[in-house]
Amino acid sequence: MGRADALIPGPRGNDRLSLVRSELPIDTTALARYLIGKVLVRELPEGVVSGRIVETEAYIIGDAAGHAYRGMTPRNRSLFLEPGHAYVYLAYGISRMLNVSSEMPGIGAGVLIRALEPLEGTPIMRLNRGTERLCDLARGPGRLTAALRVDRCLDGIDLCREGPLWLGRDDHRSGEIAQSIRIGISHDTHRLLRFYLQGSLFVSGPRSLNR
DNA sequence: AGTGCGATTGACT
DNA sequence: GTCAATCGCACTA
Numbered sequence: 192m193g194r195a196d197a198l199i200p201g202p203r204g205n206d207r208l209s210l211v212r213s214e215l216p217i218d219t220t221a222l223a224r225y226l227i228g229k230v231l232v233r234e235l236p237e238g239v240v241s242g243r244i245v246e247t248e249a250y251i252i253g254d255a256a257g258h259a260y261r262g263m264t265p266r267n268r269s270l271f272l273e274p275g276h277a278y279v280y281l282a283y284g285i286s287r288m289l290n291v292s293s294e295m296p297g298i299g300a301g302v303l304i305r306a307l308e309p310l311e312g313t314p315i316m317r318l319n320r321g322t323e324r325l326c327d328l329a330r331g332p333g334r335l336t337a338a339l340r341v342d343r344c345l346d347g348i349d350l351c352r353e354g355p356l357w358l359g360r361d362d363h364r365s366g367e368i369a370q371s372i373r374i375g376i377s378h379d380t381h382r383l384l385r386f387y388l389q390g391s392l393f394v395s396g397p398r399s400l401n402r
Numbered sequence: 403a404g405t406g407c408g409a410t411t412g413a414c415t
Numbered sequence: 416g417t418c419a420a421t422c423g424c425a426c427t428a
Contacts, residue, residue, distance in 0.1 A: 248409070256409070266424060284421030286410045303409055333410050343423095375409050 207232070207359040212351040215274045219293040222274065223249035223302045223386050226291065228365035231307060232357050233339035240315050240339050242307025242329050243362060245388040246395060248373045250290070252300050256376045259299025268347075270299040275351040275358070279336070279343050286333025289341050291350060291358070305332045305374070305385075307339075308393040310362065331395040366390060371400045 210229060216222045224247075232241045250257035258267040258280070269278035270292050278290040278301050290301035307329035309316055316328045316338040329335035336342070341356060350358045367390075370383035374396050387394045387401065394401055 250409075258409080261425080264425070280409090281421095281423060283408055283410050284423070288409060290409085305409085331410070337411095373409075 209353055210275065210351050210358040210360060212273070212275045215293075215351070217274060217294060219251045219300045219302060220249045220384065222291065222293045223247040223384065224368060226302060226304070226358075227368050227386050227388060228361045230310065230359035230362060231289075231304065231335075231339070232353075232359050233312075233341065234353075234355050235312075235315060235340060237315055238312050240312030240319075241310045241359070242316075242335070242339075243310055243365070243393075244304055244306075245308050245391045245393050246304075246306035247386050248303040248305055249293075249384040249386075250301055250303065251384065252294060252298060254300070254379075256373070256379055257300065259301075263299060267299060270301045271297055272347065275349065277341075277345055277348045277350055277356060279341060279346040281343065282333065287336040287342055288332050289336050303332060304335065306330050306387070306391075306393055306395045307335045308388075308391060309338075326392045330393055334395075369401075371396070374400070 216225050226244050226247050229244050230241050259270045263271055272292045273296040274293050276292040282288050289304045292301045294300040309328050319340055320328050320338050329338045345356050369389040371385045372380050373385045
């Protein structure tokens with residue numbers, strides 16, 4: 192399969208390339224940084240919805256806060272796939288979380304996608320979210336999966352291949368990437384495993400964390 | 403078979 | 416700022 196196979200016609204005539212697995216950083220933290228500025232694409236019956244990734248979190252090897260910490264289970268098995276696969280789970284019985292698997296096959300780790308800057312299909316996103324404000328459509332891990340209608344059916348899918356859900360290359364050069372502690376993790380307040388686009392209006396989290 | 407809880411969100415004081 | 420909603424799943428027995 193050559194690069195031409197990853198070329199798909201975009202909804203506005205602009206073609207987009209999917210990410211290439213061999214180019215993904217194996218290391219979870221490096222992948223979390225790498226994914227900032229990349230584009231998440233969701234293909235729905237009504238049309239294409241996409242957004243630029245502006246916030247991620249790394250759940251690294253041996254991480255007590257990671258879902259793979261106690262080994263493989265029916266729920267978290269996607270975290271053990273080779274890099275670039277989706278791990279989707281339900282949090283608090285309400286919100287779905289989307290992760291990108293990392294590390295070598297057999298090792299459970301991943302990157303949580305926490306916020307998107309909407310690009311294409313914003314009317315569809317507004318319908319899915321039931322809100323109008325652009326900066327609220329995909330600001331937060333549960334909000335972005337709602338906007339893109341991502342659910343457990345997409346768990347285990349290959350994000351490096353065009354399909355219902357996949358990752359595309361940067362639209363254009365992004366700005367400075369900043370780091371902070373992770374959100375919602377009460378322990379582990381020393382490691383800076385959250386990455387975000389400095390100054391982006393589409394980033395979640397309290398202002399105190401985002402400066 | 404029963405129990406406790408969370409990588410969140412939205413509504414409300 | 417506080418707080419309830421909601422449920423799959425991991426853990427205990």
